[in-house]
Amino acid sequence: MTYKFIGKRIKRNEDPRLLTGQALFVDDVDIPGMLHVAFVRSDYAHARILNIETEAARQHPGVVAVYTAEDMGDEWAPGPPLVSPPPTLAGVIFNSRRQSPLAKGKVYHAGEAIVAIVAESRYIAEDAADEVRVDYEPLPVVVDLEKAMGPDSPRVHDDLDTNLAAHMFQKKGDYEVARAQADLIIKKKFFLDRGAAVAMENRGVVAHWDEKSQQMTIWDTTQAPIPIRNGTAARLGLSQKQVRVIAPFLGGGFGPKAMMFYPEEMLIPWLSMKLCRPIKWIEDRRENFYATTSERQQVHEVEIALTNDGRVLGLKDDFLHDTGAFDPYGLTIPLNTQCHVTGPYDIQNIASNCTAVFTNKPIVTPVRGAGRPQGVFIIERMMDFAARELGMEPLELRVKNLIPPEAFPYDKEIIDQAFAKLILDSGNYLPVVEKAREMIGYDQFIKEEQPRLRAEGKFVGIGITPFIETTGVGPYEGVRIQIEPSGKVNVATGIGTQGQGHFTSFAQIVSEQLGVAVSDVSLVSGDTAEFHWGTGTFASRGAVVAGSATLAAATSVRTKVLKLASKVLETPEEELELEDGVVRVADLPHRSISLGELAALANPLRGAVEPGTEPGLEATDYFGPAYGATSFGVHAMIIEVDPETMMIEFKRYITVEDCGTVLNPLILEGQIHGGVSMGIGNSYYEKMHWDENGQLLNASLADYLIVTAHEMPNRIEVGHLETRSPFNKLGTKGVGEAGAIPVTACFTQALENALEEYHLEILESPLSPNRLYELLRNLTMSTYGREARK
Amino acid sequence: MKIEGEYTFTGPREKVWEIIRDPEILATALPGTKKLELVGENEYEGEMQVRIGPVAGVFGGKLIVSNEVAPESLTLTVEGVGKVGFLKGSGDIVLRDQDGNSTLMKYSGEVQIGGKVASVGQRLFDAVSKSMIRQGLGKLNEALRV
Structure with a gap:
């Protein structure tokens, strides 16, 4: 066309x-008479609140009001359950526990808001917050996912017998039959950890209740203004017409700003109505690490069944998913993981068992990729291990198992985040793989360049990873x-x-x-x-x-x-x-x-x-689409590892995307570039470090390393192919998360390839230069680094 | 976080014991201590000014001495709360006679921190606590000579 x-x-x-x-951002909103809010947040990950002493803060000059959960009286209520578990899936257990505007009786994670101070300025509010004294009775803390499900674990929610947030099982075919027929079974256990979204702009809410017009106007850094409008109206007993929510320009969303109904989103409009004054709250960076959602911690025990000639007969995945202290966003993330753990491959027998776990950590909701990167990481790791066992070329094994073009629309038979069976609408995967292979010069690199560079003592490796991205639901x-x-x-x-x-x-x-x-x-x-x-x-x-x-x-x-x-x-x-x-x-x-x-x-x-x-x-x-549209793509990279510092240099970075009709290549490339930078962070720099007491030890950008220009490839080469989606007239498919999704999988493959002689087996993500050093040291190599080469 | 180390005092064990059990001397030795008062048997209350990188604040709290075997060993338990977070820890201290009228102190314990002091200061906490312990023990050693 x-x-x-x-x-x-x-x-x-x-x-x-x-x-x-x-351009207008939320913090640009300035209304005469506007008051400012600062929060007293919990220093403990899990504790009973014994007493809150607010008198000194109330007396602080410039303070207009101080609210605790008790002060909200009957108007205190937890947030709404935003996404229910899929009603189309039989046997789902789901324990809904939701965040509240201010903690009452107990705190469930460090950084949970306990007291709101409303003052003439943020400075005054912050000073007054220092005057509040909260007496806690510290409780045992749930941090580790596997321990959380043990019989002796302390419990996050007193009214539940265990820390089980949800359980769901999905299958296609019969894995046990596939297992019996297989020549080769590979079993591995993987640990994936959390990263933050780190949008450039933190969250913020300005609420203005106009008593005379009986109108509430809210400026909110939300990705979903309409659900916030509807929910706010319901909470405040207003009609939907009385509430206007404006999401102006935002400095990045990346998922955590989607329809969470954060405590602050519930509280700031309520305060504005109570006090009949415009109220502003802008999140600071440290608050962002605790009070904004994050994602990706899962523990997978995976089994893959193959024939000797490299045909994947089945995959079994048993995984734990960290949902944090509450689960307002339902099962979106683990559903995505279940849909992506078989990737772009034609695997007829699947058994996926998911257990979502409550922990004393901030709430988990989607972050760019939303469970997809975990699924892609798992299948691509298993493909790498299988290729190694079978003595096959990794790309050859992958190509052999790709869903063929004539199989579309292809029914994965796994329920996805839209609560419908995942139907892959269209695709022609092989030409995309071939294009990526050609662009990066795969064969030439393996045959000529890599041996030459290795002979020079260089640790260079290549990764090439296909992936799907479910979009457009x-x-x-x-x-x-x-x-x-x-x-x-x-x-x-x-x-x-x-x-x-x-x-x-x-x-x-x-x-x-x-x-x-x-x-x-x-x-x-x-x-x-x-x-x-x-x-x-x-x-x-x-x-x-x-x-x-x-x-x-x-x-x-x-x-x-x-x-x-x-x-x-x-x-x-x-x-x-x-x-x-x-x-x-x-x-x-x-x-x-x-x-x-x-x-x-x-x-x-x-x-x-x-x-x-x-x-x-x-x-x-x-x-309103009955089914989403699923994109396909391939990332390929050549990296060099410095054996002394363990730092990585990207020599080449290629992406080839098939997202159907491209609306604007400039915008598409921008999306890919941004996604890749997040993916690189997820691979090698960004990790939230929790100690055993649920304290986040790197809640600042001095300690939490985000990718800067220095860590990025000099150039990301983006190729396109177009297989139009038959499910919408534009023929387009989404691409917003594609840049981030396969990077950890591809990076890990490239890293192992660069360090091939050490037979490194990477079973975790994210890594870091330090962690890579530890992994190599743990291999108890007598020598390694440049010495080994000589 | 684990804290472990040893220090040699230039003085006899009884004398070392005496000064570490004297709150006034102890208060001068602990860097940043604003006050340290005996409030009960083996229980002190005090305030300490702490700076860890970008995080600074006053911690108020308790110091409890237990398992006391004079002049050999004791257990110290500390609990402090301030605007920048909290700290909680306990450690064992053992004194041994050394040659030439000197005394070896061995200490080992565990400290837990939370709040801003953990989330922003953690990276520096190890170095800061080590330097505070070194300074404090140095001060005590000086007090021995008086």
């Missing part, structure tokens, strides 16, 4: 505002499009935007239908007053779901335009074309009318609008 706007490298509509500092999104008499086009959608380029990619879809310049299309996203139906920006669904709704609404407006223009120009619709902001007769281009003039005619001041028609050139449409 040839497009005029879609698929073009168009510079982003939003960038002039962002780059010149004109329902339930739905909607878009309203209106042509103004000026000829400019307004677009409004309910999803929020956190840097994805919606202002441009959605505009391209509109331009394609209406023939207007992309810069003449202006988008409002994430303002419930502008559009009040929808779910949010997460799960790589914006382009697919809201993008498809945009296409539907633009098509409806186009129909209205053509109908009216046909009448005005006295020409049949099929002879008209929309180009350069006008409708014209295709073979008589001077006979034309501008879209603006048509918009004015569609909204007459006299006469009557014909029965059965609506005024204006406006349409609202929705898109």
